[in-house]
Amino acid sequence: MSEIVLKIDDKEVKVAAGTTVLQAAQQAGIYIPTLCHHEKLEAFGGCRLCIVEVESRGWTSYVVSCLYPVAKDIIVRTRSEKVDKIRKVLVEELMAHAPDAPELVKLAEVYGADRNRFERKESFCVVCGLCVRYCDEVKHLNAVGFIDNGAEREISFIPEVAKDVCWECQECFALCPTSYAQAAYLLTEALAFPGQRKAAVRAAKVPVATQRIIPIKPVAATT
Amino acid sequence: MPKLQSVAELEKYRAEILAQRDPAKPCIAVCAGAACDGMDSAAVAAAFVTEAGKLGGKIEVRTTGCHGYCEKGPNVVVTPGDICYFEVQPADVPEILAATLKGEVVERLVYKDPNTGAKAVHMHEVPFYKHQTRLLIGDNPKIDPMRIDDYLAVGGYAALVKALTEMKPDQVLDEVKKANLRGRGGGGFPAGSKWETTKNAPEKTKYVIVNGHEGESAAFMDRAMLTGNPHKILEGLIIGAYAIGAQKGFMYTRHDMPLLEKHVRNALAQAKEYGLLGQNILGSGFDFECELHFDVGIFVSGESSALMRSIEGNPPEPRPKYIRTSVSGIWDKPSNLNNVETWANVPQIITKGAEWFTSIGSEKSKGTKLISLSGNVVNSGIVEVPMGTPLRTLVFDIGGGVRDGKTLKAIHFGGAMGGSIPADLIDAPLDFDGMSKLGAPIGAGGLLLMDEDTDMVEIARYLLDFLVNESCGKCAPCREGMPQMLHILTNMTQGKGKPGDLERLEDLAEVTGAASLCALGKTSPDPLKSMFRYFKPEYEARIPGGSGDK
Ligand SMILES: Cc1cc2nc3c(=O)[nH]c(=O)nc-3n(C[C@H](O)[C@H](O)[C@H](O)COP(=O)(O)O)c2cc1C
Ligand code: SF4
Ligand code: SF4
Ligand code: FES
Ligand code: FES
Numbered sequence: 001m002s003e004i005v006l007k008i009d010d011k012e013v014k015v016a017a018g019t020t021v022l023q024a025a026q027q028a029g030i031y032i033p034t035l036c037h038h039e040k041l042e043a044f045g046g047c048r049l050c051i052v053e054v055e056s057r058g059w060t061s062y063v064v065s066c067l068y069p070v071a072k073d074i075i076v077r078t079r080s081e082k083v084d085k086i087r088k089v090l091v092e093e094l095m096a097h098a099p100d101a102p103e104l105v106k107l108a109e110v111y112g113a114d115r116n117r118f119e120r121k122e123s124f125c126v127v128c129g130l131c132v133r134y135c136d137e138v139k140h141l142n143a144v145g146f147i148d149n150g151a152e153r154e155i156s157f158i159p160e161v162a163k164d165v166c167w168e169c170q171e172c173f174a175l176c177p178t179s180y181a182q183a184a185y186l187l188t189e190a191l192a193f194p195g196q197r198k199a200a201v202r203a204a205k206v207p208v209a210t211q212r213i214i215p216i217k218p219v220a221a222t223t
Numbered sequence: 224m225p226k227l228q229s230v231a232e233l234e235k236y237r238a239e240i241l242a243q244r245d246p247a248k249p250c251i252a253v254c255a256g257a258a259c260d261g262m263d264s265a266a267v268a269a270a271f272v273t274e275a276g277k278l279g280g281k282i283e284v285r286t287t288g289c290h291g292y293c294e295k296g297p298n299v300v301v302t303p304g305d306i307c308y309f310e311v312q313p314a315d316v317p318e319i320l321a322a323t324l325k326g327e328v329v330e331r332l333v334y335k336d337p338n339t340g341a342k343a344v345h346m347h348e349v350p351f352y353k354h355q356t357r358l359l360i361g362d363n364p365k366i367d368p369m370r371i372d373d374y375l376a377v378g379g380y381a382a383l384v385k386a387l388t389e390m391k392p393d394q395v396l397d398e399v400k401k402a403n404l405r406g407r408g409g410g411g412f413p414a415g416s417k418w419e420t421t422k423n424a425p426e427k428t429k430y431v432i433v434n435g436h437e438g439e440s441a442a443f444m445d446r447a448m449l450t451g452n453p454h455k456i457l458e459g460l461i462i463g464a465y466a467i468g469a470q471k472g473f474m475y476t477r478h479d480m481p482l483l484e485k486h487v488r489n490a491l492a493q494a495k496e497y498g499l500l501g502q503n504i505l506g507s508g509f510d511f512e513c514e515l516h517f518d519v520g521i522f523v524s525g526e527s528s529a530l531m532r533s534i535e536g537n538p539p540e541p542r543p544k545y546i547r548t549s550v551s552g553i554w555d556k557p558s559n560l561n562n563v564e565t566w567a568n569v570p571q572i573i574t575k576g577a578e579w580f581t582s583i584g585s586e587k588s589k590g591t592k593l594i595s596l597s598g599n600v601v602n603s604g605i606v607e608v609p610m611g612t613p614l615r616t617l618v619f620d621i622g623g624g625v626r627d628g629k630t631l632k633a634i635h636f637g638g639a640m641g642g643s644i645p646a647d648l649i650d651a652p653l654d655f656d657g658m659s660k661l662g663a664p665i666g667a668g669g670l671l672l673m674d675e676d677t678d679m680v681e682i683a684r685y686l687l688d689f690l691v692n693e694s695c696g697k698c699a700p701c702r703e704g705m706p707q708m709l710h711i712l713t714n715m716t717q718g719k720g721k722p723g724d725l726e727r728l729e730d731l732a733e734v735t736g737a738a739s740l741c742a743l744g745k746t747s748p749d750p751l752k753s754m755f756r757y758f759k760p761e762y763e764a765r766i767p768g769g770s771g772d773k
Contacts, residue, residue: 046698048738062737082737086700089734093703117727118707127702146696149521151706153696 008076021065021076022050032078033087033107035094035177036128037066041137044129047094049107051086053077062086084111092117094126101126101178124180127153131172131181141165144172144181157185159192167199226498229506230384233497237375244376249282249323251275252300252364253311256289256447258604259296260482262310267297270313274320282323285373288363288451288486292351293604295334300364305346308332337601337623354620356583357607358591359567360444363451368486371493374454380499382570386462387507390573395466396422399569401577403589408434408525408562409637409666411588411655417559420549422467424557429469432534432553432560433460435476436518436525439638440689442669444593444605445563449476450483452567453490457513459569461499464511467559471512473534478517487515522693523743527552527560529695540695541741562667564593585611588655598635598671599626611652618649618672629674633758637666639686639693640746642753643679662753679758680765684712686750693743701744704735708751720765728762729755 002017008025015024020043025032035047043066050065055075062082077083091113095104099115099122108115127146132155135144143161146153157166166185173182189197227233253259253268271284290298295309301323308319308329315332322329334343336350343349366373374380386395400415421429433456437445449456460472474487491513494500502510516534518524524539531553533539552558568590572580581589588610594617597603601623608617614634618624625631631646642663644651651661658665673682691705708731711724732748732755739745754762 044697045740048699048740051738064740085730086734086738089730090699090703090738093699093707093731096703096707119710127696127699129697148696150692150694150696151702153702 004070006070006074019070021068024070041133043067053080087111088113096120097123098178103177124178130175134172157188163193164198167197240372240376250302251284252287254290254298255286258293262296264297266313267311270316274316285367288368289447290364291605294602307346351602355607356591356609360607382573383458386573392466398577402572402580407564417549418467421557421559424550426556428556430553430558431464431469431472433474435563438522438525439667439669441597441671442667443595447605450486453487456566459566462569473514473516475516523695583609585654594668594670596622599674600672613650615649625674632675632677633673635671636663638669639690641666642749645757679761681716683751683754690747698740700735700738704731715765
């Protein structure tokens with residue numbers, strides 16, 4: 001495959017054609033914030049935090065780096081006044097839902113975001129889709145999906161599937177930037193199938209009653 | 224009807240249709256378009272059929288698509304002479320028939336100028352029609368959309384014949400490129416170069432698609448064309464497929480219009496029966512099929528990548544790919560999508576040539592444009608004028624000005640993704656680029672008139688309220704930004720504006736516009752941006768302490 005040379009933040013970077021700008025930056029050790037990106041998953045383009053400025057043949061445009069393919073001689077700026085402003089406002093918008101999510105708190109500091117700037121709607125989910133897409137693309141289980149559109153969009157565990165598979169897996173809980181995936185699962189369980197979760201391995205050793213302490217895995221730090 | 228095997232057979236058949244028709248025989252065209260239908264034009268049409276039946280075939284009756292002057296429906300046009308009767312009731316029918324038989328006019332039903340009382344009998348004298356150039360919609364009163372023979376009688380499918388017999392696909396493409404036909408669906412993108420991209424894409428399987436979703440609020444001309452003259456659009460599509468080398472086409476349209484569905488279904492079936500669709504069209508060796516698809520009732524399904532996902536059978540969610548659908552669209556095959564009106568322009572460009580087409584319009588926007596007039600306008604309806612026509616002509620000469628003797632405050636174009644300009648820009652020409660620069664891009668062509676009493680904060684709120692329900696919710700700036708803007712605007716209209724609101728609105732508008740995934744989100748703040756450009760004091764007045772922003 002042919003190699004492509006581009007510039008990211010004044011650094012010359014050489015990568016294979018077909019690479020995204022985000023991958024190219026990561027290979028060159030340049031940090032771009034992401035929220036909905038996961039290397040095992042197809043790029044989603046939902047959070048828009050990875051937006052960067054691209055200059056190509058004299059034209060400046062704003063593109064999301066997790067999707068944008070590298071091209072010869074483009075100049076990428078991972079930060080600029082406008083890029084920073086976009087990230088700041090996006091973080092402020094998301095903090096209306098999850099004001100204490102660690103990743104957002106960290107980003108708020110970097111971009112000077114005010115967590116109280118917009119009307120609160122503490123749904124705790126930032127609709128990054130990591131849980132939904134991970135369950136679909138990696139686990140092929142589809143125990144959790146999106147429902148509704150627009151501002152009403154939320155994730156929802158499908159009780160018939162979740163009952164049999166989630167407690168054994170729990171992998172999306174750790175991916176979630178806000179811990180809402182786990183909360184949503186437990187709520188679904190409490191409402192739709194209390195005491196009926198299938199947990200083959202653990203059930204053999206631990207009586208159901210003592211399963212109340214949930215093993216929370218550390219939040220995966222995204223790079 | 225046996226399938227027409229060749230161009231000669233088609234022309235012979237056309238000659239037979241024309242031979243059976245006597246242009247001197249009176250014909251009554253009753254509009255059955257959406258607006259007239261809403262005023263029970265069906266009862267008028269039924270009365271004409273019953274009463275004319277008693278006259279032993281001396282007068283023909285035809286139900287048609289929208290004539291244009293929806294304000295004054297139910298509309299009736301009598302030929303020869305194009306005598307226009309307005310607001311016709313079933314009780315008027317015997318009188319119209321009697322007058323028609325005698326070659327007379329029913330004076331009390333013709334147009335009367337509201338100011339001078341001057342009458343206008345013939346279509347070309349009625350002010351609403353007089354200032355128009357009705358190249359596309361002008362055939363509507365002449366056609367019963369259920370009868371392909373009516374379309375053939377006005378020269379339908381002659382452009383297809385010309386393309387198939389006298390032109391190579393490349394020549395057809397060249398003609399469309401030379402005509403500088405620009406997309407009518409909102410962007411004004413040159414159709415020729417889009418066709419060329421799909422044509423040159425390496426994949427052999429290619430698709431052509433009609434975008435008949437028409438989700439823009441206050442736009443209703445695509446459905447008028449599709450319902451009133453479906454074969455015109457189909458003919459354009461077949462010609463496009465021939466030029467591009469596509470074997471299959473899709474008509475993607477609204478699911479909520481039974482009459483439109485009936486007419487388009489029927490048109491596709493008739494075209495197939497006549498051999499204008501299918502294998503070896505008119506013996507030319509060119510094969511083309513066309514399928515009908517319906518939207519799922521959400522606005523974003525009119526967006527190109529979402530529309531194509533919908534045709535694939537997936538939820539209509541925009542695709543986040545930096546690759547054009549003209550290269551990789553339906554099932555990743557090159558897919559050329561154009562708006563209904565764009566396709567409708569194709570046959571005349573082929574018949575009359577690019578030179579003729581470019582003689583109409585402004586420097587960079589050629590041909591005519593269909594406009595839906597609504598809002599506080601005297602004459603609402605569907606209007607067709609050359610590009611470059613001053614807005615003043617549209618609003619005053621054709622639209623009759625503002626309702627109830629009020630003053631014009633603003634003109635809004637392009638629905639929820641468009642913009643508003645103040646009345647003092649009324650002499651601006653209708654032009655893709657010019658209007659975009661002013662901040663009120665033509666969009667699909669919905670023109671909304673606003674009078675002196677209009678609250679511009681409320682307009683922005685109203686438009687956003689529509690759009691907020693149409694966001695698919697995939698990307699953060701659109702999903703989060705719109706509801707936040709709506710929240711602030713709602714507060715402002717309720718007297719609950721707060722210091723900092725304008726700054727918040729400006730930031731939200733900027734970020735939603737710059738960072739959203741698809742054009743729905745990207746353009747959602749456009750009305751608000753135009754408000755800030757032209758009507759900012761009205762917004763400032765809603766914040767305690769006047770312009771106390773911050
Ligand atoms: C949210 C959204 C809705 C759209 N709705 C329509 C529509 O209803 N009809 C239409 O022709 N184009 C619509 N478009 C534009 C299409 O994406 C596309 O540009 C157009 O159909 C191309 O045809 P044209 O080049 O002939 O205009 C929409 C775009 C967006 C972003
Ligand atoms: S629950 Fe968590 S992982 Fe799932 S979409 Fe919401 S924020 Fe993302
Ligand atoms: S801009 Fe809006 S409609 Fe378009 S992808 Fe994003 S959320 Fe969906
Ligand atoms: S990481 Fe690129 S859009 Fe979310
Ligand atoms: S619907 Fe009858 S004139 Fe428009």
